[in-house]
Amino acid sequence: DQQVKQNSPSLSVQEGRISILNCDYTNSMFDYFLWYKKYPAEGPTFLISISSIKDKNEDGRFTVFLNKSAKHLSLHIVPSQPGDSAVYFCAASQLYSGTYKYIFGTGTRLKVLA
């Protein structure tokens, strides 16, 4: 049972344009959502997060939007740069036994074309 899904395995975008990565979830008990970027042979790097009580969070070129009624979130990267080419994971957290537990989506490979 995949509680966090990223339905697009890959995405190609021209440099300077907007990249939009999508994520859907099924568990309404998740309290935070996070986006990570992963390069080959490295661990995931935290990008941005959003609390379940908010609908938007912005940090520089990265903005995350949350639509709770649709159980959907998206990451917007603008403008996209070639260095943004990586695998992006969406993750959701839930408090469990006093500790945060994280569930990751399947990832979307973003390719930014120069």
Add this chain to the structure above:
Amino acid sequence: DTEVTQTPKHLVMGMTNKKSLKCEQHMGHRAMYWYKQKAKKPPELMFVYSYEKLSINESVPSRFSPECPNSSLLNLHLHALQPEDSALYLCASSQPPRNEQFFGPGTRLTVL
């Protein structure tokens, strides 16, 4: 220092071997995590330590044995593994109540 280090980077072991993976962070984080990631799959949570106590075990087989000797160190002891346990093993840490996790580069494990 915002780094999580993992050793070794690569490990090849036979099914009868005993080996250990090591993870270290000096950010003062009080939660530490082990994840397993297979090719083209998301990281899957294995164990969580909170304030040096095991708080989550995601029904991981007993051939994987975690240990948290102190607040900076996390070990994963491996014994009698199967070839299907071959994967990238990632360690992460976080400082509750902040949510972001910092990941190490991982140990690529191959079980022959």
